Structures are given as C-alpha cells and as structure tokens.
Amino acid sequence: MSTSELPDPPWIQARKPRSARGAPLSRDAIVEAALRVVDREGLEATSMRRVAEELGTAPSALYWHVRNKHQLLQLVLDRVVGEIELPPRDPENWQAQLKALAREMRRVLSSHGDIARVTIGAIPAGPNILVVVEWMHALLREAGLPDRTVALFGDLAGLYVGAYAFEESLGLASPTGEDLPPEEVLAMLGEYWASLPQDRFPHTLALGDLLFEGGPDERFEFGLDVLIRGLESLRAEAAS
Amino acid sequence: MSTSELPDPPWIQARKPRSARGAPLSRDAIVEAALRVVDREGLEATSMRRVAEELGTAPSALYWHVRNKHQLLQLVLDRVVGEIELPPRDPENWQAQLKALAREMRRVLSSHGDIARVTIGAIPAGPNILVVVEWMHALLREAGLPDRTVALFGDLAGLYVGAYAFEESLGLASPTGEDLPPEEVLAMLGEYWASLPQDRFPHTLALGDLLFEGGPDERFEFGLDVLIRGLESLRAEAAS
DNA sequence: TCTGATGTAGAACAGTGTTCATTGACGAAC
DNA sequence: GTTCGTCAATGAACACTGTTCTACATCAGA
Numbered sequence A, B: 001m002s003t004s005e006l007p008d009p010p011w012i013q014a015r016k017p018r019s020a021r022g023a024p025l026s027r028d029a030i031v032e033a034a035l036r037v038v039d040r041e042g043l044e045a046t047s048m049r050r051v052a053e054e055l056g057t058a059p060s061a062l063y064w065h066v067r068n069k070h071q072l073l074q075l076v077l078d079r080v081v082g083e084i085e086l087p088p089r090d091p092e093n094w095q096a097q098l099k100a101l102a103r104e105m106r107r108v109l110s111s112h113g114d115i116a117r118v119t120i121g122a123i124p125a126g127p128n129i130l131v132v133v134e135w136m137h138a139l140l141r142e143a144g145l146p147d148r149t150v151a152l153f154g155d156l157a158g159l160y161v162g163a164y165a166f167e168e169s170l171g172l173a174s175p176t177g178e179d180l181p182p183e184e185v186l187a188m189l190g191e192y193w194a195s196l197p198q199d200r201f202p203h204t205l206a207l208g209d210l211l212f213e214g215g216p217d218e219r220f221e222f223g224l225d226v227l228i229r230g231l232e233s234l235r236a237e238a239a240s
Numbered sequence C: 001t002c003t004g005a006t007g008t009a010g011a012a013c014a015g016t017g018t019t020c021a022t023t024g025a026c027g028a029a030c
Numbered sequence D: 001g002t003t004c005g006t007c008a009a010t011g012a013a014c015a016c017t018g019t020t021c022t023a024c025a026t027c028a029g030a
Helices: A027-041 A048-055 A069-081 A091-110 A127-142 A147-170 A182-195 A202-207 A216-239 B027-041 B048-055 B059-065 B069-081 B091-110 B127-142 B147-170 B182-195 B202-207 B216-239
Strands: none
Touching (some): A027 A069, A069 A127, A147 B202, B048 B059, B048 B069
C-alpha cells in the first residue's frame, strides 16, 4: 500500500515521460499488467508477448520502459511487497511481531501465484522491499540484539519465507513434470513408499504418514518456531 | 558413491534395455552427460539439444530414455546427491553430526554448478535422496527427538540447504539481469545505499557494511546455528 | 516550420521443449 | 533362412521464448 516516494535504485534508470498524459504506456502500467498475468496464469506463462497482449501493444514496446524480463519481474516483486502492512513496532513483543511479519509476508506472496520464485536469489533492493527490511532491522535492534546477529538473521528470514512460499506455490508438483492431479501424485508417492525395503529405511517408514499429513500452515509455523527459538537462544547467550 | 540397488520410483518407468550391450544410449549415460553440461556451462545452458550434442545424437533420441527435461534434471540431482558421504551415526553427538551433514550437502551441491536450483520445490523422492533422508531421520530419532519434530525438521533442513546453495550458485547476480562483474554490482549497491534518506532507514544504514561483509561460509554457518539451537530448544522442552 | 527526442510497431534471429512419422537394427519364431 | 515385431535413433516440424533492429509515427521546443 505504500507507493513510497523513494529514490529508484540506479540500475532502474526510469525514462522521464514526455508529458503527464502523453504516453499510452508507462512502467507502472506494464508492471500492473504483468502482475495480472502472474496472478491469473502463473510465472511460467508470463512472457513478454503475453504481457504485451494484455496491454494491447507490441512486445518490443515494453523494452522502451523496461530493460528486460528479469528487471520487469523484480519490479513486479517490489510492487507485491508493497502490499505488506506493517504494524507499529513493539520491541517488548519482538518475537510475536517477527512471527506476524513472516506470516504477512507469506500471505502476500502466496496471494500472487508463483511470484515468490523471484525472491530466491534476488538481492532485496527494491524500495518497498527496503521498507520491510528496515522495519525488521529496527525491531530486532530495538529488542537489543547484536548488530551482527540482526544483519545475518534478516538474510536468513528472507530466505526462509521466500523459499517456503515458492515451494508452496508449486503445490504438489508431479515428480515427472507432467500436470497430474494431486491425488494421483500422492498415490504414486504412497506406492513408492510401500515398495521401500523395510530393512533399509526403518526410520523413514516408521515416520510414515507424519511426513505427509502436516498441512502447509503447520509446516510454516514449525519453521518459524525453530527460527525464533534459535534467535532467542543467541540473544540469551549474548546478553549473559 | 552409492549406486544403491533400490527400486526405482514408479514414475521413472525405466525402459528395459534390449540386451546388456545393445543400446548405444542409456539413461545413465544421458544423466552423466547432462551433469557434465551442468558442471561446465550451468543449468540455464543445459538444454536437451545441448545434452544430445554432448552425446553426439539427436535431441529426440533422449526422449526414448527420459520422459522430459524435468525428469532428467531430477535424475541428475539424485545422481549428485549420491556423492554425499555419510559417516557412521553417533547419536550422542547429534548436533555436530547434523551440522556436518548439512555442510556436506552444501559442499556437494555447490560443486555442481546451479544444480541446487532443482532441489527447490522438488519432492525428495530419488533413491539416493532417500538414503540421505533416512540417515537423518535415524540420527534424530536415535537422539530422542519426537517423531513429529523429526518429520518436520527434515523438511526444514532440506529447504534451508537447497535454498542456500541455490542462492549461492547465483553469486552476485546483477539486479538488472545483465552479466556485470561483481565489483560493479557492489558499486551500484553501494551507490544506492548511500542515496537512501537517513531519516527513513536509520537502522539499515547503521548496520552498514555488516550487511555485505559476511562471506558465504559465515552466513551458512549462522543459519545452521540458528536451526540447531531452535531444534535443541524444542528437544529440551519435549524432554521436560 | 524544422529538428530531435519520445514512443510504438513489425519483422527477424537464434534458441527452447516436445511430438511425430520414418527408418534402421536386431532377437526370436517359423 | 526368412519373416516379424519390438527397440531405438533420426530429422523435420510446431509453437513458443527473449531480445534487437529498423522503420514509422507523434509531439515539444527552438
């Protein structure tokens, strides 16, 4: 929700529009169109031709406003991150607030199809992303964590939420790469599981349904819990 | 190193060779060739045509032995995971052994280019992958962790190592998508950092160089430390 | 009015995963 | 020894992809 008036990163190099109402196309309109395509048809279907079609123009017209597809997707990601709502900080409750931020990030990412895939391996450098990063850094520093820990943990938390949301967006992708209904994938997995020799995989077989039954929410919360407990352990050790 | 004689997953459906020495091509030869291409030129350059060229055959010939590119990459990944060396288990030292396993996984993945990208969002279902998973499940169960925790943590650890190795393989990818020398990317980032308004990003700016200076090893070890501390906290709570 | 920058359009390039009909090679049965 | 059917490889083709290049409008300022 921010549309914050921040300086663009130098590598964006937005072209100055000729006049306020002059150009039929704009970088923002392209980003918005690309996001619509991502929402409806997923990242894989989001080609430059498809985005241009959504806008009723030629694919080459996009390249006047955007350097390449990679940059366009980065812009879309930053636009999506802008939807994240940040509550007022309360350092006394830093653990609960950190969890709430992670949940909000996951919610926003998951509400836009595969877009989380873009986060993996991207330097978090868009204006909106920086706002979220600053909020988190502030919370952890105000909570009394050492600077080095804050810097490293920010990275780690971003990696976790991004990777998790991405994995989640794939759903139950068939191991063969075809589009199979999830129940058939589960059936195949079950068949394979049953075929495993008991003497070589006793522990994995003993875990049995526990490996499959945890829903995505439960798995996400577990990871969050582990991360926060680990961080708290570091904090306690540093404070002693 | 395993070449374990395990049943193939049902979705592999390997074709039975006509005779032992008959076919000039084989699934294993294709996987090996694909791995060579990944090692030398990276995942993005690994096309079916490139793999076929490596073998001196036509691209369409591959499709007799492999269902599609997705499956081929899964096979390559499993082949790579087979290189992981597993020491004898010592549940007394489960924390150190768990860390050692994670380091070994990262080492093997990172020694094969981008291959870690394939791990993200893939159901860990190859034979060699299952051997590693079983080892880990065994270690944690023998260490006395509750089954539910073992199942969930296995997922989490795989997600972390895979995502980290993937991010690492990208190196310092330019935010624009072009191939820029890393120092130039760093220069751009520094320029952007310097342009940020002090009043809106005080904490992120205060962290300063701490955000950049941690090498990949240090960052990986930090994440590992957080995960293990979190797990230990769960174990202590469950044991009380 | 002329000039130059700002945009858009269309064609083209080199490449992608995958399918399909065709052709060859070989083991087994007659 | 010949036929037959399966196994395997081929080459062409399809429908795409990201990107670039040239050409062509459109409009602001001198």
